[in-house]
Amino acid sequence: MNYWLIILGMGLVTFGTRLLPIVLLERIEIPFVIQRALRFVPPAVLSAIILPELVLRDGALDLSLGNARLIAGVMAALVAWRTKNVVLTIAIGMIALWVLSAIVR
């Protein structure tokens, strides 16, 4: 199998996906309704990545207190909400995960 061809293909589709809307939308005026829709892109996409990481364990829903990632994630979210500090959010989240995993185990 040719590794280089695969990663070149991966690179091309990734770059194309990132470039195409920028190039296409320069010619047409973006309708107001689309502009409104785009405002929700960051919260919708990022939350869709985050939540499964927190509540799924080996593919199954786990909302118990024994789910260290969920508790650590909620604590990190509280820190992010109160402080808006990225470093503090990541630090508290990781420390919480390590401490909770140690306790649960």
Added chain:
Amino acid sequence: MHSPHSEFFAGVKAELPILLGVIPFGLIYGVLAINEAHLPPEVAIAMSSIVFAGSSQFIGQQLIGVGTPAIVIVLTTWIVNLRHALYSASVAPYIKHLRPLWKWLLAYLLTDEAYAVSITHYDERDEAPVANKHWYFLGAGLALWSTWQLSTIVGVLAGAQVPESWALDFTLALTFIALVVPRLKDRPSIASAASAGIVAVIAFNWPYKLGLMLAALVGIVVGMAIENRSLRSTASLVDQLPIDSSS
């Protein structure tokens, strides 16, 4: 005051805290690509600059490792990165005026992390015109790019030295939490985030991460619907005003 120079370094500075979450992620990618997928080191490292997309690189090296056909790997990468088309559309109006070379460069640098800080900067209704904000975007993008390359290389070289019990992959979720939570300032965005998150959990096992796309679309539609409702109630208030003033 808002010279290209100062915008560039403001972008670098805004990206710095996020790098704390990106470094472990790049390390793990490098480690897995070598130890689990058995990629040649130069391929694992080159993927970080040719593809430059964390989550699809993770999936990519896994699929290569188990001998998936090339076309399936490329298609999966495309679907996983479809969300970047949404990012691209959302920055498009702001960089419309730039020369093609700039657009290509910024498109190449358009990752989750660079997008999040740049769009926040573009959305700020400050006194500064949009004029030099692409330098901010460039600063954020290059800071992330160089960090991603370096942490990948370190991961490839470190190999088996990083124990799994450190759970460093969790830094990605934490980084995104730090990016999204401060943006949840009104009901429409909260509803958008919540609905997208729930759909993503329900559709998590769909093939090729299609659940992620569906979740994003549901989140956008719900956000707009809630916003419509509050717009309408504001509008009906305005309608009543003349009656009130005449009475």
